Amino acid sequence: MAPIKAAIIGLSASAKTAWASRAHLPYLFSPLGRSKFEVVALLNSSTKAARAAIKAYNLPASTKAYGTPEDLAADPEVELVITNTRVDKHLETALPSVIAGKDVYIEWPLAANTIEARTLADAVKQHGGLGIVGLQGPLGPLPKKLREVISSGRIGEVLSSELRANGGIDERGVIPASLSYFTERKVGGYVYTIGFAHQFDLVQSVLGDYKTGPDAPQGFLQIQRPQVKVIDEDKAVVETVTSDTPDLIFVHGYVDSGASLHFRFRVDPPFPSDPALVWTIAGTKGEIRVVAPSSTFIHIGNAADPQKFEVHDFETDTVDEVEWDFEDWQKELNLQARNIGAIYEDYYEVKKNGKQKTFVSFDDALKRHEQLEDILANGLKQ
Numbered sequence: 329m330a331p332i333k334a335a336i337i338g339l340s341a342s343a344k345t346a347w348a349s350r351a352h353l354p355y356l357f358s359p360l361g362r363s364k365f366e367v368v369a370l371l372n373s374s375t376k377a378a379r380a381a382i383k384a385y386n387l388p389a390s391t392k393a394y395g396t397p398e399d400l401a402a403d404p405e406v407e408l409v410i411t412n413t414r415v416d417k418h419l420e421t422a423l424p425s426v427i428a429g430k431d432v433y434i435e436w437p438l439a440a441n442t443i444e445a446r447t448l449a450d451a452v453k454q455h456g457g458l459g460i461v462g463l464q465g466p467l468g469p470l471p472k473k474l475r476e477v478i479s480s481g482r483i484g485e486v487l488s489s490e491l492r493a494n495g496g497i498d499e500r501g502v503i504p505a506s507l508s509y510f511t512e513r514k515v516g517g518y519v520y521t522i523g524f525a526h527q528f529d530l531v532q533s534v535l536g537d538y539k540t541g542p543d544a545p546q547g548f549l550q551i552q553r554p555q556v557k558v559i560d561e562d563k564a565v566v567e568t569v570t571s572d573t574p575d576l577i578f579v580h581g582y583v584d585s586g587a588s589l590h591f592r593f594r595v596d597p598p599f600p601s602d603p604a605l606v607w608t609i610a611g612t613k614g615e616i617r618v619v620a621p622s623s624t625f626i627h628i629g630n631a632a633d634p635q636k637f638e639v640h641d642f643e644t645d646t647v648d649e650v651e652w653d654f655e656d657w658q659k660e661l662n663l664q665a666r667n668i669g670a671i672y673e674d675y676y677e678v679k680k681n682g683k684q685k686t687f688v689s690f691d692d693a694l695k696r697h698e699q700l701e702d703i704l705a706n707g708l709k710q
Contacts, residue, residue, distance in 0.1 A: 329680055331362070331363065331364050331365050331366040332364060332365050332366070332407050332408050332676065332679065332680075333366055333368045333405050333406055333407045333408070334356070334365050334366065334367050334368065334406070334407070334408040334409070334410055335367070335368060335369035335370065335371060335392075335394075335400055335403070335406045335408070335409050335410065336348060336352065336367060336369075336370055336371070336410045336412060337370075337371040337372075337397075337400070337409065337410065337411045337412060337413055337421050337422070338371075338372070338411065338412035338413040338417075338421075339352075339353070339370055339372070339381050339385065339412065340372055340373075340377060340381055341377070341380040341381045341383070341384035341385075342377075342380070347412055347435065347664075348410075348412035349385065350662065350664045350665070351664040351665050351668045352410060352412065352665070352668060353385065353665075354661045354662050354664075354665035354669075355661055355665045355668060355669035355672055356672070358657075358660060358661060358669075360657050360669075360673075361669070361672065364672070364673075364676045365408070365672065365676075367387060367391065368390075368391060368392060368405055368406060369391060369392040369393070369394060369400060369403060369405075369406055370382060370387070370391060370392070370393055370394065371394040371395070371396075371397065371399075371400045371421065372393075372394075372395065373395070374395040375393045375394060375395040376395075377395075378393035378394055378395060379393045397420065397421045397422070397423070397424040397425065398424050400424070400425060401424035401425045401427065401428040401430070402428070406425075406430060407430060407431060408430065408431045408432070408433065408675075409422065409425040409430050409431070409432045409433070410433045411432065411433065411434040411435060412435055414509065414515070414517060415435075415437050415439065415440050415515060415516040415517035415521075416440040416514075416515045416516055416517070418434050418435075418437075418438065418439050418440070418444070418448075419439050419440070419444045419447065419448060422434055422448065423447070423448065423451060425457075426448060426451045426452055426455060426457060426459070427451055427455050428455070428457075429455045429456050429457050430457050431457045431458040431459075431460065431675075431679070432452070432457060432458075432459055432460070433460040433461075433462065433671070433675070434448070434459070434460070434461055434462065434690075435461075435462040436461055436462045436463045436522070436525065436526070436529075436688075436693065437516055437517060437521050437522065437525065437693075437697065438461050438690060438693040438694065438697060439516065439697070440514070440515060440516030440517075441516055441697075441701070442694070442697045442698055442701045444516075445690075445693060445694045445697040446694055446697075448690055449690040449691050449693070449694045452689075452690045453691075458675070458678070458679070458689075459689050459690030459691075459693075460671060460675055460687050460688070460689070461687070461688040461689065461690060461692065461693040462668065462671065462688075463526065463529045463627075463688040463692075463693065463696070464627055464628075464667035464668050464670065464671055465526055465527075465529060465530030465533065465626065465627030465667065466529065466530055466533035466534075466686070466688070467667055467670040467671060467674060467686060467687065468530075468627065468629070468666075468667045468670070469652045469653060469654050469655070470618070470626065470629070470635055470637065470652050471530055471533055471534050472652075473637065473650060473652040474534045474609075474616065474618070474637070475533075475534055477616065477639065477650060478534070478535075478609070478611075478616075481613075482613070482614060482639060482641075483609065483610075483611030483612075483613050483614035483615060483616060483639065484611040484612030484613030484614065485611055485612045486535065486585060486587045486609060486610070486611050487587055487588070487610050487611060487612060488587055488588040488589070488590075488609075488610045489531070489535055489587060489588070489589045489590070489607070489608065489609045489610070490589075490590045490591075490592075490607070490608050491527060491531055491590070491591050491592070491593075491605065491606070491607040491608075492591075492592045492593075492605070492606050492607075493524075493527065493591075493592070493593045493594070493604060493605040493606075493620075493624040494593075494594050494596055494597060494598035494599075494602070494604055494605075494624070495523070495595070495596075495597065495598065495604045495605070495623065495624035500553065500596050500597070501553045501555065501556055501557060502556065502557045502558075502559055503556050503557070503558055503559070504558075504559060504560075504561075505558050505559065505560050505561075505566060508558045508569065510571075510573060511556050511569050511570070511571035511572070511573055512571075512572065512573070513572045513573050518573040519573065519574075519575065519593075519595050520549070520573060520574050520577060520700070520704065521700060523593075523595075523624060523625070524577055524591070524593045525696065525700055526625070526626075526627040527591070527593070527605075527624065527626060527627070528579070528591065528696070528699075528700070529627075529688070529696055530626060530627050531589065531591075531607070532583070532589075534609075535583050535585070535587060535589060535609070536583040536584045536585050536587075537583060537584055537695075538581045538582070538583055538584075538589065538699060539581060539582050539583065539584060543581065543582055544581065544699075544702060545579050545580060545581030545589075545699070545703060546579070546580055546581060546703070546706070546707065547577070547578060547579045547580075547703035547704065547706065547707025547708075548578040548707050548709065549574035549576065549577050549578070549703075549704060549707045549708045549709065550574060550575070550576040550708075550709050551571060551572065551573065551574055551575060551576075551708075552575050552576050553571070553575055553595075554570055554571050554572075555568055555569075555570060555571075556568065556569055556570075556571045574704070574708055575594070575595035575596070576593075576594050576595070577591065577592070577593040577594075578590075578591065578592055578707075579591040579703055579707075593624075603619045603620060603621045603622075604620050604621065604622055604623055604624050605618075605619070605620035605623075605624045605626060605635075606618070606619055606620075607619075607626075613641070613642055613643065614639055614640055614641045614642050615639070615640045615642075616637070616638070616639055616640075617636075617637075617638045617639075617640070618635055618636070618637050618638075619635065619636045619638075620633075620635045621633045621635075621636075627667065628663055628664055628666075628667065629663055629666070629667075630663070636649065637649065637650040637651075637652055638650065654666050657669075658670070671687050674686050674687045675687055
Protein backbone atom coordinates (compact mmCIF):
# COMPACT_ATOMS: atom_id res chain seq x y z
CA MET A 329 0.00 0.00 0.00
CA ALA A 330 1.13 3.54 -0.72
CA PRO A 331 2.50 5.43 2.30
CA ILE A 332 0.32 8.03 3.94
CA LYS A 333 1.30 11.55 2.87
CA ALA A 334 2.03 13.63 5.95
CA ALA A 335 2.79 17.25 6.77
CA ILE A 336 4.43 18.48 9.97
CA ILE A 337 3.59 21.75 11.67
CA GLY A 338 6.34 23.10 13.91
CA LEU A 339 9.42 21.18 12.77
CA SER A 340 11.75 24.13 13.10
CA ALA A 341 15.46 24.48 12.48
CA SER A 342 15.64 27.00 15.34
CA ALA A 343 12.96 25.85 17.79
CA LYS A 344 13.56 26.34 21.50
CA THR A 345 12.01 22.93 22.10
CA ALA A 346 12.60 20.01 19.75
CA TRP A 347 9.86 17.46 20.42
CA ALA A 348 9.08 17.06 16.72
CA SER A 349 12.66 16.16 15.85
CA ARG A 350 13.28 14.01 18.96
CA ALA A 351 9.97 12.15 19.19
CA HIS A 352 8.45 12.09 15.69
CA LEU A 353 11.23 12.09 13.10
CA PRO A 354 13.05 9.01 14.44
CA TYR A 355 10.02 6.85 13.72
CA LEU A 356 9.01 8.63 10.51
CA PHE A 357 12.57 8.33 9.17
CA SER A 358 13.03 4.70 10.26
CA PRO A 359 12.66 1.89 7.69
CA LEU A 360 9.32 0.92 9.23
CA GLY A 361 8.09 4.51 9.31
CA ARG A 362 9.17 5.25 5.74
CA SER A 363 7.28 2.19 4.53
CA LYS A 364 4.04 3.65 5.90
CA PHE A 365 4.44 7.44 5.92
CA GLU A 366 6.00 10.07 3.67
CA VAL A 367 6.61 13.64 4.85
CA VAL A 368 5.63 15.80 1.87
CA ALA A 369 5.19 19.25 3.46
CA LEU A 370 6.17 21.47 6.39
CA LEU A 371 4.32 24.41 7.89
CA ASN A 372 6.27 26.92 9.95
CA SER A 373 5.87 30.60 10.88
CA SER A 374 6.92 31.51 7.33
CA THR A 375 7.79 29.74 4.09
CA LYS A 376 11.39 30.83 4.68
CA ALA A 377 11.42 29.06 8.06
CA ALA A 378 9.84 25.98 6.51
CA ARG A 379 12.50 25.89 3.76
CA ALA A 380 15.21 26.21 6.42
CA ALA A 381 13.78 23.20 8.25
CA ILE A 382 13.57 21.18 5.02
CA LYS A 383 17.26 21.81 4.53
CA ALA A 384 18.21 21.25 8.19
CA TYR A 385 16.52 17.84 8.33
CA ASN A 386 17.61 16.71 4.85
CA LEU A 387 14.09 16.36 3.53
CA PRO A 388 13.68 15.87 -0.23
CA ALA A 389 13.77 18.98 -2.40
CA SER A 390 10.20 18.17 -3.44
CA THR A 391 8.97 18.78 0.14
CA LYS A 392 6.58 21.73 0.09
CA ALA A 393 7.10 24.73 2.38
CA TYR A 394 4.07 26.54 3.78
CA GLY A 395 3.78 29.68 5.86
CA THR A 396 0.05 29.70 6.68
CA PRO A 397 -2.29 26.99 8.03
CA GLU A 398 -4.79 27.76 5.29
CA ASP A 399 -2.28 27.07 2.51
CA LEU A 400 -1.41 23.71 4.05
CA ALA A 401 -5.07 22.82 4.49
CA ALA A 402 -5.66 23.48 0.78
CA ASP A 403 -3.00 20.96 -0.32
CA PRO A 404 -4.90 17.96 -1.72
CA GLU A 405 -1.87 15.65 -1.46
CA VAL A 406 -1.62 15.87 2.35
CA GLU A 407 -3.62 13.21 4.17
CA LEU A 408 -2.24 13.56 7.71
CA VAL A 409 -1.24 16.78 9.47
CA ILE A 410 1.04 16.46 12.52
CA THR A 411 0.94 19.42 14.90
CA ASN A 412 3.98 20.07 17.11
CA THR A 413 3.62 23.73 18.06
CA ARG A 414 3.34 25.25 21.52
CA VAL A 415 -0.09 24.38 22.90
CA ASP A 416 -1.56 27.86 22.58
CA LYS A 417 -0.99 27.64 18.80
CA HIS A 418 -2.69 24.26 18.33
CA LEU A 419 -6.15 25.58 17.48
CA GLU A 420 -5.12 28.21 14.95
CA THR A 421 -2.60 26.00 13.16
CA ALA A 422 -4.60 22.74 13.10
CA LEU A 423 -8.22 23.81 12.72
CA PRO A 424 -8.04 24.69 8.98
CA SER A 425 -6.78 21.17 8.21
CA VAL A 426 -9.50 19.65 10.40
CA ILE A 427 -12.12 21.68 8.51
CA ALA A 428 -10.58 20.49 5.23
CA GLY A 429 -11.37 16.92 6.32
CA LYS A 430 -7.78 15.80 6.81
CA ASP A 431 -6.65 13.48 9.58
CA VAL A 432 -4.89 15.57 12.22
CA TYR A 433 -2.45 14.50 14.94
CA ILE A 434 -2.02 17.06 17.74
CA GLU A 435 0.40 16.75 20.60
CA TRP A 436 -1.07 16.81 24.11
CA PRO A 437 -2.56 19.03 25.45
CA LEU A 438 -5.06 19.08 22.61
CA ALA A 439 -5.55 22.82 23.10
CA ALA A 440 -4.90 25.67 25.52
CA ASN A 441 -8.23 25.17 27.30
CA THR A 442 -11.39 23.08 27.25
CA ILE A 443 -13.30 25.49 25.02
CA GLU A 444 -10.67 25.23 22.28
CA ALA A 445 -10.40 21.46 22.76
CA ARG A 446 -14.15 21.14 22.28
CA THR A 447 -13.95 23.25 19.12
CA LEU A 448 -11.43 20.82 17.65
CA ALA A 449 -13.35 17.73 18.77
CA ASP A 450 -16.60 19.06 17.29
CA ALA A 451 -14.87 20.02 14.03
CA VAL A 452 -13.43 16.53 13.54
CA LYS A 453 -16.90 15.01 13.89
CA GLN A 454 -18.39 17.57 11.55
CA HIS A 455 -15.78 17.33 8.79
CA GLY A 456 -15.02 13.62 8.78
CA GLY A 457 -11.30 13.27 9.45
CA LEU A 458 -9.62 11.37 12.26
CA GLY A 459 -8.31 13.21 15.31
CA ILE A 460 -5.25 11.70 17.01
CA VAL A 461 -3.71 13.05 20.23
CA GLY A 462 -0.20 12.56 21.56
CA LEU A 463 -1.18 10.92 24.83
CA GLN A 464 1.13 8.01 24.13
CA GLY A 465 1.31 6.44 27.57
CA PRO A 466 -1.56 3.94 27.26
CA LEU A 467 0.05 2.39 24.16
CA GLY A 468 3.32 1.67 25.98
CA PRO A 469 4.46 -1.79 27.06
CA LEU A 470 4.30 -1.08 30.82
CA PRO A 471 0.57 -0.18 30.98
CA LYS A 472 -0.19 -3.02 28.57
CA LYS A 473 1.49 -5.47 30.95
CA LEU A 474 -0.27 -3.91 33.95
CA ARG A 475 -3.67 -4.33 32.29
CA GLU A 476 -2.77 -7.94 31.45
CA VAL A 477 -1.80 -8.80 35.03
CA ILE A 478 -4.88 -7.12 36.52
CA SER A 479 -7.29 -8.75 34.06
CA SER A 480 -5.73 -12.16 34.79
CA GLY A 481 -7.02 -11.91 38.36
CA ARG A 482 -3.56 -12.25 39.85
CA ILE A 483 -4.16 -9.53 42.47
CA GLY A 484 -7.91 -10.17 42.73
CA GLU A 485 -10.37 -7.29 42.77
CA VAL A 486 -8.67 -3.89 42.70
CA LEU A 487 -9.48 -1.98 45.89
CA SER A 488 -7.29 1.10 45.72
CA SER A 489 -4.38 2.73 43.95
CA GLU A 490 -1.96 5.51 44.80
CA LEU A 491 0.65 7.30 42.70
CA ARG A 492 3.24 9.52 44.38
CA ALA A 493 5.68 11.50 42.26
CA ASN A 494 8.29 14.21 42.62
CA GLY A 495 9.74 15.82 39.53
CA GLY A 496 9.26 18.07 36.58
CA ILE A 497 12.20 20.33 37.36
CA ASP A 498 15.82 19.73 38.32
CA GLU A 499 16.12 22.52 40.86
CA ARG A 500 13.56 24.05 43.21
CA GLY A 501 12.06 27.33 42.07
CA VAL A 502 14.05 27.42 38.82
CA ILE A 503 13.01 26.89 35.21
CA PRO A 504 14.90 27.02 31.87
CA ALA A 505 14.14 30.00 29.66
CA SER A 506 12.87 27.67 26.92
CA LEU A 507 10.10 26.54 29.29
CA SER A 508 9.34 29.83 31.00
CA TYR A 509 5.78 29.66 29.64
CA PHE A 510 5.23 26.81 32.13
CA THR A 511 4.61 29.60 34.66
CA GLU A 512 1.64 30.97 32.67
CA ARG A 513 -1.66 29.17 33.02
CA LYS A 514 -3.18 31.00 30.03
CA VAL A 515 -0.74 29.26 27.65
CA GLY A 516 -2.27 25.90 28.58
CA GLY A 517 0.97 23.90 28.70
CA TYR A 518 2.58 23.53 32.14
CA VAL A 519 3.40 20.81 34.64
CA TYR A 520 -0.22 20.15 35.69
CA THR A 521 -1.48 19.85 32.11
CA ILE A 522 1.58 18.03 30.74
CA GLY A 523 3.72 16.10 33.23
CA PHE A 524 0.93 15.33 35.68
CA ALA A 525 -1.71 14.92 32.97
CA HIS A 526 0.27 12.19 31.21
CA GLN A 527 0.31 10.20 34.48
CA PHE A 528 -3.37 11.02 35.07
CA ASP A 529 -4.31 9.62 31.65
CA LEU A 530 -2.05 6.56 31.77
CA VAL A 531 -3.29 5.46 35.20
CA GLN A 532 -6.94 5.76 34.15
CA SER A 533 -6.17 3.74 31.01
CA VAL A 534 -5.14 0.92 33.36
CA LEU A 535 -7.71 1.22 36.17
CA GLY A 536 -10.67 2.83 34.40
CA ASP A 537 -11.87 6.41 34.41
CA TYR A 538 -12.75 8.44 37.45
CA LYS A 539 -16.46 8.61 38.21
CA THR A 540 -18.39 11.66 37.02
CA GLY A 541 -21.14 13.76 38.55
CA PRO A 542 -21.39 13.99 42.35
CA ASP A 543 -18.62 11.39 42.72
CA ALA A 544 -16.17 13.21 40.40
CA PRO A 545 -12.58 13.43 41.69
CA GLN A 546 -11.62 16.18 44.10
CA GLY A 547 -8.38 18.10 44.04
CA PHE A 548 -6.21 20.16 46.36
CA LEU A 549 -3.64 22.19 44.44
CA GLN A 550 -1.26 24.88 45.61
CA ILE A 551 1.29 27.31 44.22
CA GLN A 552 4.01 26.88 46.81
CA ARG A 553 6.80 28.64 44.91
CA PRO A 554 5.17 31.57 43.09
CA GLN A 555 8.49 33.32 42.45
CA VAL A 556 10.40 31.34 39.83
CA LYS A 557 13.90 32.09 38.56
CA VAL A 558 14.35 31.78 34.79
CA ILE A 559 17.80 30.59 33.75
CA ASP A 560 19.62 30.56 30.41
CA GLU A 561 21.68 27.73 28.91
CA ASP A 562 24.63 28.72 31.13
CA LYS A 563 22.46 28.44 34.27
CA ALA A 564 22.56 32.20 34.79
CA VAL A 565 19.39 33.80 36.16
CA VAL A 566 17.96 36.14 33.51
CA GLU A 567 14.76 37.13 35.32
CA THR A 568 12.37 36.21 38.11
CA VAL A 569 8.71 35.70 37.17
CA THR A 570 5.52 35.12 39.12
CA SER A 571 3.93 31.76 38.41
CA ASP A 572 0.18 31.14 38.48
CA THR A 573 0.49 27.39 37.82
CA PRO A 574 0.23 24.80 40.63
CA ASP A 575 3.33 23.00 41.83
CA LEU A 576 1.66 20.75 44.43
CA ILE A 577 -1.15 18.49 43.24
CA PHE A 578 -3.39 16.11 45.20
CA VAL A 579 -6.30 14.37 43.44
CA HIS A 580 -8.53 11.70 44.94
CA GLY A 581 -11.71 9.91 44.00
CA TYR A 582 -13.20 6.65 42.80
CA VAL A 583 -12.91 4.99 39.40
CA ASP A 584 -15.91 3.35 37.75
CA SER A 585 -15.14 -0.05 39.32
CA GLY A 586 -15.42 1.50 42.80
CA ALA A 587 -11.71 1.38 43.58
CA SER A 588 -10.23 4.52 45.13
CA LEU A 589 -7.49 6.36 43.24
CA HIS A 590 -5.17 8.96 44.76
CA PHE A 591 -2.44 11.09 43.16
CA ARG A 592 0.23 13.17 44.86
CA PHE A 593 2.54 15.12 42.54
CA ARG A 594 5.06 17.69 43.75
CA VAL A 595 7.10 19.79 41.33
CA ASP A 596 10.37 19.37 43.18
CA PRO A 597 13.15 16.81 43.02
CA PRO A 598 12.58 13.80 45.29
CA PHE A 599 14.25 13.37 48.67
CA PRO A 600 17.81 12.04 48.18
CA SER A 601 17.79 8.26 47.63
CA ASP A 602 14.00 8.21 47.13
CA PRO A 603 12.61 7.20 43.71
CA ALA A 604 10.96 9.82 41.53
CA LEU A 605 7.71 7.86 41.33
CA VAL A 606 5.99 5.01 43.17
CA TRP A 607 2.64 3.65 41.98
CA THR A 608 0.80 0.96 43.95
CA ILE A 609 -2.34 -0.97 43.04
CA ALA A 610 -3.83 -2.94 45.95
CA GLY A 611 -6.15 -5.86 45.35
CA THR A 612 -7.88 -8.54 47.40
CA LYS A 613 -5.23 -11.17 46.58
CA GLY A 614 -2.09 -9.13 45.97
CA GLU A 615 -0.54 -5.76 45.31
CA ILE A 616 1.33 -4.22 42.39
CA ARG A 617 4.15 -1.75 42.82
CA VAL A 618 5.75 0.22 40.00
CA VAL A 619 8.89 2.18 40.86
CA ALA A 620 10.47 4.74 38.55
CA PRO A 621 13.86 5.51 40.09
CA SER A 622 14.80 8.73 38.33
CA SER A 623 11.97 10.01 36.12
CA THR A 624 8.26 10.69 36.53
CA PHE A 625 7.78 10.25 32.78
CA ILE A 626 6.27 6.77 32.89
CA HIS A 627 4.59 7.51 29.56
CA ILE A 628 8.09 7.61 28.02
CA GLY A 629 10.35 5.55 30.28
CA ASN A 630 14.02 5.70 31.14
CA ALA A 631 16.40 3.39 29.29
CA ALA A 632 19.24 3.78 31.77
CA ASP A 633 17.01 3.37 34.82
CA PRO A 634 13.80 1.58 33.76
CA GLN A 635 10.64 1.26 35.80
CA LYS A 636 10.45 -1.80 38.02
CA PHE A 637 7.16 -3.73 38.11
CA GLU A 638 6.60 -6.08 41.07
CA VAL A 639 3.70 -8.15 42.38
CA HIS A 640 3.24 -9.15 46.02
CA ASP A 641 1.17 -12.33 46.41
CA PHE A 642 -0.63 -12.19 49.76
CA GLU A 643 -1.18 -15.93 50.09
CA THR A 644 2.46 -16.94 49.54
CA ASP A 645 3.91 -13.68 50.85
CA THR A 646 6.30 -13.61 47.90
CA VAL A 647 7.29 -10.75 45.63
CA ASP A 648 7.94 -11.40 41.93
CA GLU A 649 9.27 -8.99 39.37
CA VAL A 650 7.22 -8.85 36.17
CA GLU A 651 9.20 -8.46 32.97
CA TRP A 652 8.05 -6.01 30.30
CA ASP A 653 9.79 -4.61 27.25
CA PHE A 654 9.42 -2.63 24.06
CA GLU A 655 8.93 -4.38 20.73
CA ASP A 656 12.03 -4.98 18.60
CA TRP A 657 11.23 -2.18 16.14
CA GLN A 658 10.82 0.25 19.04
CA LYS A 659 14.22 -0.64 20.47
CA GLU A 660 15.81 0.75 17.31
CA LEU A 661 14.41 4.19 18.18
CA ASN A 662 15.38 6.67 20.87
CA LEU A 663 13.22 6.50 23.97
CA GLN A 664 11.01 9.53 23.27
CA ALA A 665 10.04 8.14 19.87
CA ARG A 666 9.05 4.62 20.94
CA ASN A 667 5.51 5.17 22.20
CA ILE A 668 4.95 7.98 19.68
CA GLY A 669 5.81 5.39 17.05
CA ALA A 670 3.17 3.12 18.55
CA ILE A 671 0.57 5.85 17.93
CA TYR A 672 1.61 6.04 14.27
CA GLU A 673 1.47 2.25 13.96
CA ASP A 674 -2.01 2.16 15.47
CA TYR A 675 -3.26 5.01 13.27
CA TYR A 676 -1.87 3.29 10.15
CA GLU A 677 -3.70 0.06 10.99
CA VAL A 678 -6.94 1.99 11.55
CA LYS A 679 -6.56 3.90 8.30
CA LYS A 680 -5.37 1.13 6.02
CA ASN A 681 -6.73 -2.06 7.57
CA GLY A 682 -9.85 -0.95 9.45
CA LYS A 683 -8.50 -1.91 12.87
CA GLN A 684 -10.31 -0.59 15.94
CA LYS A 685 -8.27 2.29 17.31
CA THR A 686 -6.42 2.29 20.61
CA PHE A 687 -4.87 5.75 20.18
CA VAL A 688 -6.37 8.71 22.06
CA SER A 689 -8.93 10.58 19.94
CA PHE A 690 -9.96 14.23 20.16
CA ASP A 691 -13.09 13.15 22.09
CA ASP A 692 -10.96 11.12 24.52
CA ALA A 693 -8.64 14.08 25.00
CA LEU A 694 -11.57 16.44 25.53
CA LYS A 695 -12.72 14.26 28.43
CA ARG A 696 -9.26 14.58 30.03
CA HIS A 697 -9.37 18.35 29.52
CA GLU A 698 -12.75 18.50 31.24
CA GLN A 699 -11.56 16.40 34.17
CA LEU A 700 -8.41 18.45 34.67
CA GLU A 701 -10.22 21.78 34.31
CA ASP A 702 -12.87 20.81 36.89
CA ILE A 703 -10.25 19.63 39.38
CA LEU A 704 -8.23 22.82 38.95
CA ALA A 705 -11.26 25.12 39.15
CA ASN A 706 -12.50 23.55 42.38
CA GLY A 707 -9.20 22.61 43.97
CA LEU A 708 -6.65 25.39 43.45
CA LYS A 709 -5.92 27.23 46.68
CA GLN A 710 -4.77 30.80 46.05
